[in-house]
Amino acid sequence: MAGDYYQTLGVSRTADAAEIKKAYRKLARKFHPDVNPGNESAEQKFKEIQEAYAVLSDADRRTQYDTFGTVEGDPTAGFDPFRRARGRAGGGAGAGGFTVDFDGVGGFQDLGDIFGQFFGGARPGRARRAPRRGEDHELAVEVSFEDAVRGTTVSLPVQRQMQCAACGGAGQQSRSSCASCHGAGVVISTERMRVKIPEGVTDGTRVRVGGKGAEGVLGGSPGDLFVRVKVRPHPFFEREGDDIRTTVPVTFPEAYLGGEIEVGTVHGPVRAKVPAGTSSGRTFRLRGKGVRNTRTRAYGDHLYTVEIVVPRVVSPVGEESARRVADLYQGNPRDGLPRSL
Numbered sequence: 032m033a034g035d036y037y038q039t040l041g042v043s044r045t046a047d048a049a050e051i052k053k054a055y056r057k058l059a060r061k062f063h064p065d066v067n068p069g070n071e072s073a074e075q076k077f078k079e080i081q082e083a084y085a086v087l088s089d090a091d092r093r094t095q096y097d098t099f100g101t102v103e104g105d106p107t108a109g110f111d112p113f114r115r116a117r118g119r120a121g122g123g124a125g126a127g128g129f130t131v132d133f134d135g136v137g138g139f140q141d142l143g144d145i146f147g148q149f150f151g152g153a154r155p156g157r158a159r160r161a162p163r164r165g166e167d168h169e170l171a172v173e174v175s176f177e178d179a180v181r182g183t184t185v186s187l188p189v190q191r192q193m194q195c196a197a198c199g200g201a202g203q204q205s206r207s208s209c210a211s212c213h214g215a216g217v218v219i220s221t222e223r224m225r226v227k228i229p230e231g232v233t234d235g236t237r238v239r240v241g242g243k244g245a246e247g248v249l250g251g252s253p254g255d256l257f258v259r260v261k262v263r264p265h266p267f268f269e270r271e272g273d274d275i276r277t278t279v280p281v282t283f284p285e286a287y288l289g290g291e292i293e294v295g296t297v298h299g300p301v302r303a304k305v306p307a308g309t310s311s312g313r314t315f316r317l318r319g320k321g322v323r324n325t326r327t328r329a330y331g332d333h334l335y336t337v338e339i340v341v342p343r344v345v346s347p348v349g350e351e352s353a354r355r356v357a358d359l360y361q362g363n364p365r366d367g368l369p370r371s372l
Contacts, residue, residue, distance in 0.1 A: 036083035036096065044097070048088065055084040056166075060192065065212075065219035165192075165245035165254035169237075172258055174228060176265035180297050180322050182230030189224045189256060192217045192245045217246075226258050231273070231323040234262040268297060273331025274321045280340045281305060283356075296320040296333045303335070311339035 037044050040054045058080045060066070067073035086092045092102050172185050194200040195212035208214035226240055237257045244254025269276045275297055285292060289307030293300050298320055305315075314336045321331025342349060 036087050039079050039083040040087065042087075051084065051087050055080060055088070059084075059215075063215060063217075063219055066190070161249065162251035163248040164251045165247040167254040167257060168244045169257040169259060171261060172226075172228075173261040173263060174232075175263050176268065176270075177297075178228065179232050179234075179260065179262040180230070182232075183228050184225055185228060185258075186223050186225050187258070188221055189243065191220050191222070191243070193220045194218075194246055224256075226256075228258075228260060229325055231325045232260050232262070233270075234260070236260045236325075267295070270322060273324050273329075275331065275333045277333070277335045278338050279335045280338050281309070283339055283341070285309075286311070286337065286339050287356075294333070294335050297322065301333075305337065309337055311337060313337050 037046070040051060040058065042050055042054050046054075059077065062073045062077040062080060064070075064074050064077060086096050086102050096102050168189070168191070170187055170189065172187060174183060174185065195202070195209060195216055195218050197211035198204050198209035198216065200216045202209055202212060202214045202216035204210075209216075212218050224240070224243065226238060228238060232238070237259050240256040240258065242253045243256035247253050267277060277295065279292065279294055281292060284290075285305055286309045287307065289305055289309070291302055291304050294303045294317065295301075296317065301317055301320060303315065303317065314334055317333040317335070319330045320333035323330050
């Protein structure tokens with residue numbers, strides 16, 4: 032299975048231990064057999080990732096790999112080659128040469144011990160590590176404009192890494208690989224989780240669900256789940272912060288004479304007055320009829336812009352009325368506009 036271990040993990044040859052561990056955990060989670068049931072190529076990739084990490088995570092074996100391009104014996108065995116090596120003169124190295132003898136193999140019983148270092152198992156001969164908090168997970172959900180304004184509850188399938196109950200996270204049972212977790216020490220649990228989306232969330236908001244991320248290590252607290260909300264736009268209501276904007280058509284008589292019209296808001300219809308002599312494009316404000324702020328809990332405003340609609344039907348009566356209206360203008364309404372650059 033040997034190959035370029037750095038390429039397998041997707042890291043450079045100068046990557047430090049933290050970068051190697053981060054890349055390994057990401058790939059192992061992606062190609063874990065529980066996530067890809069029945070996928071032989073994913074299972075093979077999973078083994079290659081474990082082999083690469085078994086070498087690159089150990090300083091001595093990594094040095095040997097960087098120097099000679101290979102590691103003697105089983106790359107996943109948990110021994111330290113240079114520490115256990117015994118030099119002797121002569122042999123296959125030629126007169127005065129030096130040969131390294133890699134007998135006396137010990138250490139990992141199987142690949143599960145590699146995962147066990149992260150999820151509860153301990154390498155033989157080494158002290159157990161301190162408890163560590165589990166990783167945070169993030170999911171995305173799309174909701175309607177209405178649900179974002181009013182709040183809702185969504186049901187999401189959430190995958191969580193859990194310590195294998197069959198082997199206690201060790202990855203092995205009776206010196207053989209654990210059948211439940213395939214030697215990984217962890218299992219992937221999928222559950223449907225109901226997540227409350229609060230009233231007034233905006234597009235891109237991250238909703239935190241405490242304790243629903245990855246399970247902690249060695250008794251550490253679990254990570255959190257973050258749900259990123261995408262809001263579908265609405266054909267009529269447009270949101271600006273906590274304010275709502277709409278365009279409301281009115282007739283010429285309503286704009287000229289004034290009157291009362293119905294304005295639709297996210298909270299329902301509201302009766303509003305149009306002052307006499309209102310021009311098309313004028314904007315009015317309905318206070319407190321916008322969206323509730325998720326932090327201050329205060330409501331924004333509703334701003335509606337009036338648009339005068341001209342009748343499509345042209346008739347002699349309409350033409351006469353238009354001429355009479357034209358006589359009411361005291362000048363050209365376009366006076367004062369720039370005529371060019």
